């Protein structure tokens with residue numbers, strides 16, 4: 001019997017690849033390829049962008065799950081191996097070694113996502129700084145906000161930091177956003193639009209601190225005492241770090257695959273090993289011209305998963321990325337960035 005296609009991950013990239021594969025098989029009346037999906041989390045399907053607009057909508061973490069893992073596995077005809085740690089990918093033997101045993105593959109898809117970047121912060125509350133890049137992270141953040149209105153210090157005035165700031169104030173909380181840059185979304189939009197966004201959010205309860213950074217988070221009598229590099233000190237109930245993501249490359253690197261900022265893939269989303277593919281936040285699209293080849297957004301995942309499904313079913317299809325605008329979910333001042341790369 002042929003070994004299955006093994007997919008590692010259960011985020012948008014993994015589940016979209018499964019869905020596109022099944023769609024193509026149905027369209028061309030093909031026999032179903034065996035697929036095994038291995039992931040570190042429980043495999044529930046949710047739309048990650050909803051994590052930064054759930055508070056305004058009063059949605060709980062459980063309500064953000066659009067399809068539970070078991071239902072996804074059943075409807076997509078996938079063998080799900082959830083809550084699993086991967087020890088190693090043995091690329092020569094085409095085996096993924098995990099704490100639940102070894103899984104042989106015919107083709108392997110890496111949909112490993114990215115991890116929040118953390119910067120060193122002094123103080124005895126630095127280990128209480130949160131990041132939100134998964135539903136599990138959001139559940140922890142959400143629990144900290146329960147009860148009375150809270151004040152949240154947000155490190156980073158980029159896309160995720162601004163979206164959380166807007167969502168927090170719409171959810172009845174307040175926020176202080178801290179960024180070394182001179183303005184909000186400085187890497188993505190022009191100065192005028194930044195100033196408009198800042199002006200719209202300030203009266204709703206967002207305080208901006210630009211040109212400075214969080215240097216210390218100290219346990220205080222009332223929550224966490226936050227010290228900035230410019231000497232300002234204020235209290236917060238929660239500190240949220242939103243300073244960016246780093247693609248998860250270690251497994252690939254250890255397997256001998258070419259990695260740079262992400263796992264380097266060609267137009268067929270093939271890594272330096274012809275049997276291993278990668279897409280989504282963990283991938284670096286080496287063929288895309290320009291400086292930034294990591295595309296941590298939904299649209300690139302959709303295009304990549306469609307092309308990859310065809311390639312995996314024996315019809316190699318190079319991925320082509322069109323212009324992919326990104327909508328910044330700041331309802332106080334909605335912004336669309338024409339192309340973030």
Ligand SMILES: Cc1cc2nc3c(=O)[nH]c(=O)nc-3n(C[C@H](O)[C@H](O)[C@H](O)COP(=O)(O)OP(=O)(O)OC[C@H]3O[C@@H](n4cnc5c(N)ncnc54)[C@H](O)[C@@H]3O)c2cc1C
Pocket residue numbers: 008009010011012013014038039040041048049050051052084085086111112113114132133134160248251279280281282295296297298299301326327329
């Ligand atoms: C708060 C927030 C809001 C966003 N809003 C938008 C938006 O409005 N528009 C937009 O375009 N983009 C948005 N994004 C980005 C977008 O959601 C991501 O680009 C996309 O979801 C990435 O999907 P992924 O499958 O590549 O990664 P992930 O969803 O991170 O999935 C990675 C998977 O890999 C698994 N995994 C990782 N390491 C291992 C391992 N060693 N072993 C086993 N499993 C492993 C994880 O458990 C997870 O299941 C947002 C992101 C965040 C955090």
